[in-house]
């Protein structure tokens with residue numbers, strides 16, 4: 625699987641509508657779901673939680689939990705639904721997540737994590753990967769991280785996604801935990817040197833092509849979160865510069881290609897704003913961007929897509945903005 629550029633799992637962001645939209649812009653990035661808790665997969669409406677459009681592939685399911693049995697079940701269920709990879713979340717620092725013993729606090733329990741991963745791998749035939757941080761609280765020395773990865777590697781897991789900042793458990797809000805602990809890319813580069821046969825994907829703060837190109841000289845892949853969500857057409861630049869794919873739809877073509885999807889989804893009861901909210905940043909940095917945002921905020925809550933109106937606003941953007949260029 626090509627993990628050169630991945631779009632990060634993001635709660636309330638990377639749902640199936642966002643992924644469908646991003647896939648129209650980029651054929652080559654690997655997409656991740658939001659974290660889905662293994663208990664919810666076991667007890668909840670599996671179809672509602674896990675079903676996706678085949679166009680979204682390649683697609684990884686991120687799960688959260690620490691029950692060996694439930695995580696193994698979740699991995700198998702994910703495989704049955706057609707996901708290409710199962711990723712275990714070992715990086716989320718929120719208090720709620722800690723209370724339920726999953727996410728970053730599991731860095732304290734490498735043996736339990738290893739048992740979970742072993743059973744997850746036994747229960748499915750697709751790759752099982754992990755996403756973690758470089759450390760937590762005062763545990764931020766390289767040797768601790770190396771030791772953690774060494775224990776997990778024994779299970780046969782070969783792909784490690786590392787958010788290059790530590791997690792402050794219980795002290796910071798989730799937002800602070802995404803911004804305050806400093807990014808330490810060197811630690812991730814060092815990990816790649818020490819685990820040269822494994823796939824190391826670096827995450828955190830990446831928002832330009834030159835950064836991606838630089839990281840890719842030192843690690844196997846990069847994972848991009850907020851930059852891809854807030855400025856989705858960044859993926860067009862990535863297609864061009866990283867994957868040498870110049871066959872990319874313009875921003876307005878992307879929206880046009882959403883029409884059949886919007887029609888189908890709204891006819892099944894999806895609200896228009898559940899889909900269109902993800903497109904707010906599509907014209908980011910373009911002259912027509914404010915028009916697009918205004919249009920969406922005015923019209924997003926109507927039940928059915930008024931395609932004529934969408935066409936009208938897009939014509940406006942085409943005529944007044946630089947909507948088809950590749951710039952962000």
Ligand SMILES: Cc1cc2nc3c(=O)[nH]c(=O)nc-3n(C[C@H](O)[C@H](O)[C@H](O)COP(=O)(O)O)c2cc1C
Nearest residue numbers: 632633634635658659713787828829830848849850
């Ligand atoms: C709104 C939001 C939701 C997130 N949800 C998840 C999640 O469900 N699972 C996860 O592993 N990380 C989650 N993260 C962290 C991202 O995957 C990523 O590690 C982080 O944003 C750093 O990358 P970036 O600087 O490119 O955004 C979330 C981040 C944001 C901003």
